[in-house]
Amino acid sequence: xxxxxxxxxxxxxxxxxxxxxxxxxxxxxxxxxxxxxxxxxxxxxxxxxxxxxxxxxxxxxxxxxxxxxxxxxxxxxxxxxxxxxxxxxxxxxxxxxxxxxxxxxxxxxxxxxxxxxxxxxxxxxxxxxxxxxxxxxxxxxxxxxxxxxxxxxxxxxxxxxxxxxxxxxxxxxxxxxxxxxxxxxxxxxxxxxxxxxxxxxxxxxxxxxxxxxxxxxxxxxxxxxxxxxxxxxxxxxxxxxxxxxxxxxxxxxxxxxxxxxxxxxxxxxxxxxxxxxxxxxxxxxxxxxxxxxxxxxxxxxxxxxxxxxxxxxxxxxxxxxxxxxxxxxxxxxxxxxxxxxxxxxxxxxxxxxxxxxxxxxxxxxxxxxxxxxxxxxxxxxxxxxxxxxxxxxxxxxxxxxxxxxxxxxxxxxxxxxxxxxxxxxxxxxxxxxxxxxx
Numbered sequence: 001x002x003x004x005x006x007x008x009x010x011x012x013x014x015x016x017x018x019x020x021x022x023x024x025x026x027x028x029x030x031x032x033x034x035x036x037x038x039x040x041x042x043x044x045x046x047x048x049x050x051x052x053x054x055x056x057x058x059x060x061x062x063x064x065x066x067x068x069x070x071x072x073x074x075x076x077x078x079x080x081x082x083x084x085x086x087x088x089x090x091x092x093x094x095x096x097x098x099x100x101x102x103x104x105x106x107x108x109x110x111x112x113x114x115x116x117x118x119x120x121x122x123x124x125x126x127x128x129x130x131x132x133x134x135x136x137x138x139x140x141x142x143x144x145x146x147x148x149x150x151x152x153x154x155x156x157x158x159x160x161x162x163x164x165x166x167x168x169x170x171x172x173x174x175x176x177x178x179x180x181x182x183x184x185x186x187x188x189x190x191x192x193x194x195x196x197x198x199x200x201x202x203x204x205x206x207x208x209x210x211x212x213x214x215x216x217x218x219x220x221x222x223x224x225x226x227x228x229x230x231x232x233x234x235x236x237x238x239x240x241x242x243x244x245x246x247x248x249x250x251x252x253x254x255x256x257x258x259x260x261x262x263x264x265x266x267x268x269x270x271x272x273x274x275x276x277x278x279x280x281x282x283x284x285x286x287x288x289x290x291x292x293x294x295x296x297x298x299x300x301x302x303x304x305x306x307x308x309x310x311x312x313x314x315x316x317x318x319x320x321x322x323x324x325x326x327x328x329x330x331x332x333x334x335x336x337x338x339x340x341x342x343x344x345x346x347x348x349x350x351x352x353x354x355x356x357x358x359x360x361x362x363x364x365x366x367x368x369x370x371x372x373x374x375x376x377x378x379x380x381x382x383x384x385x386x387x388x389x390x391x392x393x394x395x396x397x398x399x400x401x402x403x404x405x406x407x408x409x410x411x412x413x414x415x416x417x418x419x420x421x422x423x424x425x426x427x428x429x430x431x432x433x434x435x436x437x438x
Contacts, residue, residue: 056126060092093261166222268321
């Protein structure tokens with residue numbers, strides 16, 4: 001225990017001591033056989049640790065290589081002696097068919113140039129957080145530890161289906177009798193038409209109590225955050241519904257067009273809702289009391305609306321696309337190296353509820369000892385500070401070097417370490433259940 005305490009103190013001191021002045025770094029680059037490009041920055045005083053960064057979803061066509069979440073975090077890591085590397089992946093969009101191999105290919109190419117790293121920490125962001133979670137399962141011996149941030153750790157099938165549930169509710173309850181395409185998008189024009197129909201319906205519905213209640217129902221099925229602005233999460237139903245409305249108007253124009261890329265690479269749409277009982281599904285949601293209250297205030301029958309959604313649930317699965325997503329884009333939870341996940345408590349694109357689902361999956365695989373999860377009290381997708389990223393890296397390094405987490409990943413310790421560097425907001429938090437029936 002004394003050895004673990006000394007090792008942890010070493011990492012804390014590394015964070016507290018001032019970083020060296022911005023140091024010179026050598027930029028390396030290359031191209032992998034599948035066309036993915038990669039870059040690496042190696043500081044003159046390399047400390048032997050390589051951070052392998054996996055970037056998030058990009059609609060394209062631009063798809064440059066990236067090796068850090070943002071310039072400030074990159075500089076903070078370089079100033080402390082870390083080398084940074086990362087690829088573009090072979091193509092933009094949903095690149096899970098090549099991303100893991102591209103990251104390992106990048107690692108091999110960089111180490112061929114600079115020599116073997118003492119340790120490799122895989123850092124992933126958003127879709128890249130899913131990539132890093134997959135590296136934690138598949139790259140033992142190549143990667144020593146993983147920091148997954150704002151990650152889509154529920155996997156691609158869950159992603160498509162929870163979004164479909166919310167969109168299905170919007171279409172059926174706000175545009176009854178209209179034929180609104182929700183899956184199988186093959187062109188941007190198809191996606192744009194659906195975005196226009198749903199966002200127009202949401203704006204109109206927000207003007208009436210009945211519309212606001214139905215928006216809250218759809219948003220809850222879509223795991224939409226109830227906090228969009230202000231210093232603290234709201235506590236009253238109306239303010240929470242306003243936050244859900246705000247987020248829907250921002251997320252629908254992004255997530256629906258993104259399905260074009262997913263359908264293209266998977267060869268079909270892995271979203272379906274046949275057999276879903278929406279009453280049972282809604283009763284899993286922590287938002288049920290809010291939705292029920294808004295329905296009572298509007299004089300609506302919540303049970304009737306949920307029955308409508310269940311009867312209209314007729315989108316069948318594409319078995320080939322589901323199999324592709326299961327093979328390429330779904331974590332099993334069978335971790336082989338330690339992993340720390342970071343998440344804001346109000347994330348509109350990767351719901352924090354994902355983290356609860358992921359922890360259960362890891363527990364089911366018997367690997368809970370390798371996983372720790374931490375939360376930041378902030379609004380937004382991947383809205384982390386450089387100090388929070390660095391505190392996460394330090395915690396993963398502690399686990400790699402000592403073989404035990406001890407208290408390195410506790411929110412209080414992460415907050416102490418990060419606060420010595422810059423702004424931080426780590427909190428003790430337990431996410432609500434992930435609303436999904438597949």
